[in-house]
Amino acid sequence: MKALALVAAMEGLLIPLLALLLSLGIFGVFLLAVDNDPFGVFYSMYRGGFGSPFSWRNTLERAAPLMLTALCTALPARLGLIMIGGEGALVIGGIAAASVGLSLNGNAPWLVMIAMVIAGAFSGGLWIASTGWLKHYRGVNETITSLLFNYIAIALLNHLITGPMRDPQSLNKPATLPIGSANMIADIPELGVHWGLAFGLVLCLLYYLIFQHTTLGFAVRIIGGNIRTAKIVGLPVGRLTVMTCFFAGAAAGLAGMIEVAAIHGTANGSLAAGYGYAGILVAFLARQNPLTVIPVAILLGGISASAGLLQRSHHLPDATVFILQGIIFIVILLSETLYGRLKLLCDERGRT
Amino acid sequence: MTAEALTSPFQSATALEVINLCKSFGALRVLDNISFQLHRGSFHALLGGNGAGKSTLVKCIMGYYHADQGSVLIDNRKREINNTRDAHQHGLGMVYQHFTLVPEMTVLENLVLSRSPIPKIINWQKEKQHLETLMAETPFKIPLHKKASALAAGEKQKVEILKQLFLQPEILILDEPTSVLTPQEADEVLDMLKKWTRSKNLSVLIITHKFREVMNFADDVSILRRGKLAYSGPLAEKTPAMLAELMVGNEEIASTGARELVLKGDIRLDIHQLVASNDSGAVAVDGISLQLHGGEILGIAGVSGNGQRELVQVLSGQRSPDSGDIRVCGEPYTASREEMARHKLYCLPEEPLRNACVPRMNLVENLALRIFDQPRYTRWKWFLNRQALKAHALKLIARYHVRPPELERWIETLSGGNVQRLVLAREISGEVDLLITANPCFGLDFAATAEIRRQLMEARNRGVAVLLVSEDLDELLELSDRIAVIFGGQLRYEAPIAQANMDEMGLKMAGH
Numbered sequence: 001m002k003a004l005a006l007v008a009a010m011e012g013l014l015i016p017l018l019a020l021l022l023s024l025g026i027f028g029v030f031l032l033a034v035d036n037d038p039f040g041v042f043y044s045m046y047r048g049g050f051g052s053p054f055s056w057r058n059t060l061e062r063a064a065p066l067m068l069t070a071l072c073t074a075l076p077a078r079l080g081l082i083m084i085g086g087e088g089a090l091v092i093g094g095i096a097a098a099s100v101g102l103s104l105n106g107n108a109p110w111l112v113m114i115a116m117v118i119a120g121a122f123s124g125g126l127w128i129a130s131t132g133w134l135k136h137y138r139g140v141n142e143t144i145t146s147l148l149f150n151y152i153a154i155a156l157l158n159h160l161i162t163g164p165m166r167d168p169q170s171l172n173k174p175a176t177l178p179i180g181s182a183n184m185i186a187d188i189p190e191l192g193v194h195w196g197l198a199f200g201l202v203l204c205l206l207y208y209l210i211f212q213h214t215t216l217g218f219a220v221r222i223i224g225g226n227i228r229t230a231k232i233v234g235l236p237v238g239r240l241t242v243m244t245c246f247f248a249g250a251a252a253g254l255a256g257m258i259e260v261a262a263i264h265g266t267a268n269g270s271l272a273a274g275y276g277y278a279g280i281l282v283a284f285l286a287r288q289n290p291l292t293v294i295p296v297a298i299l300l301g302g303i304s305a306s307a308g309l310l311q312r313s314h315h316l317p318d319a320t321v322f323i324l325q326g327i328i329f330i331v332i333l334l335s336e337t338l339y340g341r342l343k344l345l346c347d348e349r350g351r352t
Numbered sequence: 353m354t355a356e357a358l359t360s361p362f363q364s365a366t367a368l369e370v371i372n373l374c375k376s377f378g379a380l381r382v383l384d385n386i387s388f389q390l391h392r393g394s395f396h397a398l399l400g401g402n403g404a405g406k407s408t409l410v411k412c413i414m415g416y417y418h419a420d421q422g423s424v425l426i427d428n429r430k431r432e433i434n435n436t437r438d439a440h441q442h443g444l445g446m447v448y449q450h451f452t453l454v455p456e457m458t459v460l461e462n463l464v465l466s467r468s469p470i471p472k473i474i475n476w477q478k479e480k481q482h483l484e485t486l487m488a489e490t491p492f493k494i495p496l497h498k499k500a501s502a503l504a505a506g507e508k509q510k511v512e513i514l515k516q517l518f519l520q521p522e523i524l525i526l527d528e529p530t531s532v533l534t535p536q537e538a539d540e541v542l543d544m545l546k547k548w549t550r551s552k553n554l555s556v557l558i559i560t561h562k563f564r565e566v567m568n569f570a571d572d573v574s575i576l577r578r579g580k581l582a583y584s585g586p587l588a589e590k591t592p593a594m595l596a597e598l599m600v601g602n603e604e605i606a607s608t609g610a611r612e613l614v615l616k617g618d619i620r621l622d623i624h625q626l627v628a629s630n631d632s633g634a635v636a637v638d639g640i641s642l643q644l645h646g647g648e649i650l651g652i653a654g655v656s657g658n659g660q661r662e663l664v665q666v667l668s669g670q671r672s673p674d675s676g677d678i679r680v681c682g683e684p685y686t687a688s689r690e691e692m693a694r695h696k697l698y699c700l701p702e703e704p705l706r707n708a709c710v711p712r713m714n715l716v717e718n719l720a721l722r723i724f725d726q727p728r729y730t731r732w733k734w735f736l737n738r739q740a741l742k743a744h745a746l747k748l749i750a751r752y753h754v755r756p757p758e759l760e761r762w763i764e765t766l767s768g769g770n771v772q773r774l775v776l777a778r779e780i781s782g783e784v785d786l787l788i789t790a791n792p793c794f795g796l797d798f799a800a801t802a803e804i805r806r807q808l809m810e811a812r813n814r815g816v817a818v819l820l821v822s823e824d825l826d827e828l829l830e831l832s833d834r835i836a837v838i839f840g841g842q843l844r845y846e847a848p849i850a851q852a853n854m855d856e857m858g859l860k861m862a863g864h
Binding site for chain 2: 214
């Protein structure tokens, strides 16, 4: 049935697009209510996110961690899990990367870099893998565990940067010692964006390949689709669950490492800036597809990059973009209920 | 004295009459001009193959569906029944095929819950007394304080019937109420209903598949065939053979296939003292030992809820055993994918859509579940070879007549029989050494049932070892080489089929 496949394909595109438009509409009403010109604001958002090379750089810099944290929700979603622990995994990855960077300081920069990548990815991976383990072997709800794990991670970060790992020089913004400019991630030549963006792109592509086209990815989809069937065909459900969650957490942990090694130079409170939560939004908007995560992360990165311009030219507080993000999230969750209905509609018609 | 000996003075009056009822779903005409009468105080059986329209017909009567045409008369007056509440008001009650009890509530709470309207303040003492009096009039003994989830399937069914009797309907419709009961329990229930038709003027319309019950209890019978009424009238001199012919018409039915003489093969499955718990942690399989040889079908009979499900789940990999030893072809078995592939172990579980399919994957993907990681169906070792999987699916769909043959369709949009055929194709089309199957024909019509039984027998003749767990005694008697009875998680009886004693098995199934 070509028509069916076409509707299904269109559905995946149409519904998120409509949801985005509806969100902009609601946001517009909000802007009117606070005495602003919606279209002026929309235009400024476009300019602030995608209007100039400078704003593009800003956007891509934000899109990089978003791609990675989105993967932290998108991969477990294939197992049928709703994992919202990207924020915690990012923070843990950042702490681990900073610790390793600091303790290896003085070694060859390439060695420090590799060690930080491994530390960030591995710690974030273990963080989310443990929620996967709790889910599969102990039946603890993964959404709640991963949310609570976020608080633990942030508390741990605060403990470390205000206590044992605090740089005495950091007075009003507690932070660890700087990892040193030699160990920082450089910019991609010509583009002016750090190499972290490449990490994000490569991981999205790699995960897409693994989870969409390999036997492993298919096995994970079977588990997500019907765990009883997965068991009847003998799949190692526990192992695959924990492994997929590890891959997911590793991506978010890597985002933390990039934030430390490309932006802040230290582990500090700004690690918990909400990239983990915005990543959930990206994953849902991208329908949990690692490849679609790329453009959606850029879009959301652009919205968040435009906050400064909105503040300057419309006197809107920079929290305004979070309101838009919140609206989009609610509308996207609502639109999830529409999937399959279009198809059903065509189906009925096809039968009669 | 049996109930049949009592005569009913009310039989001439009509309690319910259906006139020219038609119902279509899309282009499919499910009910085509159905007219029949249910006499007051009579026991009326409704027969028909699956998909004949029996359930649709009673759902139209109950207002669950809206008929396209035709009318329903109660006490010779035309009634508009738009929902089940209307139906209750006109004195109609129905026992559904699936259970409607709230598992976390006690029997008493469940029964009071069904009252409509539920009183604002509930006098539990009074309700309890009332129910105890009611129960005293029936042969049922069900502890009122027990949670519904703790009841065995047979008990649940009795509570469902009690629930309706509690509401004192004048017409009671039952949709296959005996499918989870032992033959003795079924007789008990039907005998009671029959008595109530005589003593309380109750009119019963009962859907069933079992000719034995029809022959023993029914006054009248209506037979549906593909949405048309094939017969409606007194049972009188109808024999089971005549009823079967009316149900099937002149369709060809695949015969089960002959049991060929096969040399007993090696031991394929050897279970020793297996113990397993159910979902709530209670012991469900309580020390089962059995051996299964190649070329034989070992049937396991029992009323549902006696550990069959858990046994099958352990063997199929859905549940870990607590203790005991399972060997397949002499080697320890842990239900891993590698072991299943090596020993060619396959499984036809009950409710295939729920247990053996991924509802929102298409036909190709569902047919690939067993083979997607085999070298023939992969590329560069780790990548799916979608072309090869598609070719495989096309072949199987054609060979097993899965309809509609649209590869991209989600399997959940297929009918039950087609889902079952697809799973059958996946599980037994290749080389099989050991097949675990549970209620493989549940909910399928005559033709599909015969087809699946033929396939099972053919597999056995090829030398496959088949473990057949079923609640359908006729099926077990037809297919098994050896038969065992499971009760309370233990095997209570075992005999070669030639020596199996029906009465003794029935008693063992009830735990005597």
